[in-house]
Amino acid sequence: MLNMDYRNLHKAHPWHGISLGDNVPEQVRAFIEIVPTDTVKYEVDKESGYLSLDRPQKFSNIVPSLYGFLPRTYCGPKMAELTNKSLVRLDIEGDGDPLDICILTEKDVTHGDIIVNARPIGGLRLLDHNQADDKIIAVLKNDAVYGHLTDIDQVPVDIIRRLIHYFSTYKDIPGENTSRMQFVSTYGPDVAHDVILRAMEDYNEYIAIK
Numbered sequence: 001m002l003n004m005d006y007r008n009l010h011k012a013h014p015w016h017g018i019s020l021g022d023n024v025p026e027q028v029r030a031f032i033e034i035v036p037t038d039t040v041k042y043e044v045d046k047e048s049g050y051l052s053l054d055r056p057q058k059f060s061n062i063v064p065s066l067y068g069f070l071p072r073t074y075c076g077p078k079m080a081e082l083t084n085k086s087l088v089r090l091d092i093e094g095d096g097d098p099l100d101i102c103i104l105t106e107k108d109v110t111h112g113d114i115i116v117n118a119r120p121i122g123g124l125r126l127l128d129h130n131q132a133d134d135k136i137i138a139v140l141k142n143d144a145v146y147g148h149l150t151d152i153d154q155v156p157v158d159i160i161r162r163l164i165h166y167f168s169t170y171k172d173i174p175g176e177n178t179s180r181m182q183f184v185s186t187y188g189p190d191v192a193h194d195v196i197l198r199a200m201e202d203y204n205e206y207i208a209i210k
Contacts, residue, residue: 013049015098016207018071018115024200025193027119027141030101032068032112041170042112044069051113063170064162066109066116066140069098075132076202079195083125083132086184095131099199102163103138104155106145117141120192122152125184126167133181135167136192151188160186 012018014031021029033042033051039062043054075094084092103118118138126133137155139146149155164183171180187195 011049014044015046015049015069015071017049020070020072020200021117025120025196027117028070028101028138028196030066030068030070030103030116030118030138032066032103032109032114032116034063034067034112035109036062036064036066037108037110038063038112062166063102064159064166066103066105066112067100068103068112069100070136070196070199071098072203073099073196073199074203074206075099075134075199076206078198078202079134080132082191082195082198083127083134083184086125091130092127093131094202095128095133097133098203099134099136099196101136101138103140104146104149104159105140105143107140107143119147119150120189120196121149121155122186122188123192123195124163124167124186127182127184128171128180134195135163136195137163152186153188 018031019029021027033044041054042051045052075097077094080092080094084090103116118140120136120138122137124135124137126135137152139149141147152160168179168181168183
C-alpha cells in the first residue's frame with residue numbers, strides 16, 4: 001500500500017507558507033505575481049493563496065520589471081514609521097499588504113506565480129492616499145546584466161523613471177484628474193534592508209493578533 005504524506009499535496013500559501021530565505025535582508029526569496037508581458041494585473045488572493053485577476057490595465061503602460069511581494073512581510077506601523085520620518089508626519093499608516101518588490105533582470109520571464117531569489121539594492125517610497133506603499137527594488141540573483149549591481153544609483157536612470165511612472169499612474173482611473181499614487185523618493189540598500197526587517201516585524205505582530 002502506498003504510504004503518502006498528504007501534507008505535501010497542498011500548495012504552500014505564497015504569503016504565509018514560503019520562507020524569505022536564510023540571508024535576509026541582503027538576499028530574499030520573492031513571489032512574482034506579474035511580468036512585463038502581462039496586460040492585466042494579477043494579485044494573490046489573500047484567503048486562498050491562488051493568483052487571481054485583479055483588474056485589466058486601464059492604460060497601455062506595462063510593468064517594467066518582475067513584480068510581486070516578499071513572503072511573511074506586512075506593511076504596518078513599523079514600516080510606515082520610516083515614511084512618517086521622511087515626510088515629518090505622524091498620520092501615515094502601512095497599506096496592510098505584504099511588502100512589494102520589483103526585480104530587474106535581462107531575461108524574459110513569461111509568467112508569474114513563481115518564486116525567485118533576488119538581492120535588494122534600494123526602493124521607491126510611495127503613498128497610496130495616506131498609506132505607505134513602498135516598492136523594494138532588487139536584482140535577480142546571478143543575472144548577467146543586473147546581477148552585479150549593489151545600489152539603486154547604479155541602475156540606468158531611465159529604468160528608474162519607468163518604474164516611478166508606472167507606479168505613479170497604474171491605479172489611475174481614466175477620465176479622473178486626480179492621481180491616487182504619490183511618488184516621494186528613492187532610497188538605497190541600507191534603507192531597503194531596514195524596510196524589509198521592519199515589515200518582517202510587522203508581519204510577526206500581525207499574525208500574533210489574528
